[in-house]
Amino acid sequence: MSIVDLTSMAEPEGNQQAKVDEIIKGLREDLSHDCYQCGKCTSGCEAFILTELEPHKVMALSKSGFIDELLNSSEIWTCVTCLKCKERCPQDLAPVDVIFALKNIAVVSGKQIDSGYSNMLQAVLGTGFIQSPKEVVDRENNAVTRDALGLPPMKGPAEIPKLQQVLMKAATETLR
Amino acid sequence: MDKIGLYLGCLIPTEQYAYELAIREVLPELGLELVDIEEPACCGAPLRHINLSLTMYLSARNMALFEKEGLDILAPCPYCHQALSEVKDVMKKNPALKKKVNSYLKEEGLEYKGTIEHYHLLDLLHDQIGIDKIKKHVKKPLEGLNIAAHYGCHLIRPNDIPRPDDSENPQKLETLLKAIGAESDYYNEKLNCCGAHILLNESESALTKTGQKLEAVQNHGFDGMTTMCPWGQRMFDAKQDSAGQTVGASLSVPVIYYIQLLGLALGKEPEALGLHLNKSPVGKLSSKEEV
Numbered sequence: 442m443s444i445v446d447l448t449s450m451a452e453p454e455g456n457q458q459a460k461v462d463e464i465i466k467g468l469r470e471d472l473s474h475d476c477y478q479c480g481k482c483t484s485g486c487e488a489f490i491l492t493e494l495e496p497h498k499v500m501a502l503s504k505s506g507f508i509d510e511l512l513n514s515s516e517i518w519t520c521v522t523c524l525k526c527k528e529r530c531p532q533d534l535a536p537v538d539v540i541f542a543l544k545n546i547a548v549v550s551g552k553q554i555d556s557g558y559s560n561m562l563q564a565v566l567g568t569g570f571i572q573s574p575k576e577v578v579d580r581e582n583n584a585v586t587r588d589a590l591g592l593p594p595m596k597g598p599a600e601i602p603k604l605q606q607v608l609m610k611a612a613t614e615t616l617r
Numbered sequence: 618m619d620k621i622g623l624y625l626g627c628l629i630p631t632e633q634y635a636y637e638l639a640i641r642e643v644l645p646e647l648g649l650e651l652v653d654i655e656e657p658a659c660c661g662a663p664l665r666h667i668n669l670s671l672t673m674y675l676s677a678r679n680m681a682l683f684e685k686e687g688l689d690i691l692a693p694c695p696y697c698h699q700a701l702s703e704v705k706d707v708m709k710k711n712p713a714l715k716k717k718v719n720s721y722l723k724e725e726g727l728e729y730k731g732t733i734e735h736y737h738l739l740d741l742l743h744d745q746i747g748i749d750k751i752k753k754h755v756k757k758p759l760e761g762l763n764i765a766a767h768y769g770c771h772l773i774r775p776n777d778i779p780r781p782d783d784s785e786n787p788q789k790l791e792t793l794l795k796a797i798g799a800e801s802d803y804y805n806e807k808l809n810c811c812g813a814h815i816l817l818n819e820s821e822s823a824l825t826k827t828g829q830k831l832e833a834v835q836n837h838g839f840d841g842m843t844t845m846c847p848w849g850q851r852m853f854d855a856k857q858d859s860a861g862q863t864v865g866a867s868l869s870v871p872v873i874y875y876i877q878l879l880g881l882a883l884g885k886e887p888e889a890l891g892l893h894l895n896k897s898p899v900g901k902l903s904s905k906e907e908v
Contacts, residue, residue: 612668
């Protein structure tokens with residue numbers, strides 16, 4: 442099961458496109474009045490220092506309708522989600538949430554995403570968690586497990602197929 | 618408060634064992650019983666990149682499980698804590714959404730009402746257990762140690778939902794450090810990000826952020842750094858060597874969970890607090906302390 446299946450299998454393709462259009466319309470309406478490009482988000486951006494991410498440009502491009510260009514850029518995937526842009530925006534906007542929305546739209550539109558993200562999703566669907574308990578090493582390089590450390594067994598969902606089913610339903614609806 | 622439900626999320630119970638060991642060792646000593654519940658799952662925060670609805674559902678699901686047991690939640694991972702806070706806030710403001718989420722939860726036999734509180738270690742220790750009680754339990758104060766505080770972005774932001782401390786000038790961790798006899802100077806890089814979020818797809822940039830902050834801490838002359846976040850701890854502690862290589866610095870900074878430091882101050886054995894699992898040179902802390 443791929444992410445595209447997860448986010449689109451419940452509906453025929455036409456409806457899926459309509460849904461993407463609806464999300465994009467909502468996103469643009471949210472942004473249309475308020476951002477005046479002061480650049481405070483970018484000046485405090487933890488990713489901007491190292492990558493090409495400029496949150497104020499993401500805001501401007503989203504507002505102007507260059508959604509597809511943003512969805513195809515790798516920039517939206519370099520946000521470190523420090524949330525400083527949301528904190529600093531004088532207009533109470535949240536570039537970080539716009540970036541999250543763009544990433545969600547990229548996924549639902551079937552764009553290629555980093556396998557690290559799809560692996561996390563597969564793990565949650567398969568076990569309820571992003572990863573299973575690992576064997577780690579201590580400073581002397583001895584391998585240790587939860588059990589060897591005296592930690593209780595890790596608890597998790599008993600009925601994985603049930604959880605998987607509900608998650609897939611939730612993902613195809615828009616809960617926001 | 619004499620008991621609380623323990624919600625560990627994903628990273629702590631699958632690899633950050635030191636954090637879990639220290640939590641289970643120290644909190645009962647301060648009179649708090651920890652209760653594990655059945656069937657927890659991921660909080661959904663890491664899936665927010667993919668689909669926000671998954672985050673909504675999973676956070677609501679976890680809160681519903683604790684509600685069923687009548688337990689408040691201790692979420693020692695800031696990333697989980699923030700997801701729970703945000704979902705709780707959204708559902709409080711949007712009853713229609715809450716109804717929709719509950720229609721899904723019903724399929725797993727659950728219902729989210731919004732009747733319980735959730736805490737991170739920062740507010741649990743500082744506001745619920747309290748500084749006075751912590752001070753009374755200290756047997757071996759950590760005198761002579763100057764420790765840099767690292768809060769973690771999700772612990773203090775965003776400020777439009779309830780967070781355990783102030784977003785621009787958090788002080789509770791420093792207060793907690795002073796309560797166990799240590800010092801904690803201010804440093805300009807205090808609120809800088811650890812980079813963990815882009816380790817998956819932009820590892821060099823992520824490790825650069827980690828290395829730059831550690832280098833700043835080292836140059837300030839701190840004896841070590843303390844965290845309250847499994848993601849930050851993993852970057853600063855386990856990935857310290859590769860972060861140092863990435864920024865071209867020779868780093869040797871002991872990085873330790875605050876709850877481990879608290880355990881040491883309460884006179885607990887280092888191994889019971891998982892100190893042998895820290896990858897950074899935490900031995901330097903105890904040798905300085907003993908000298």
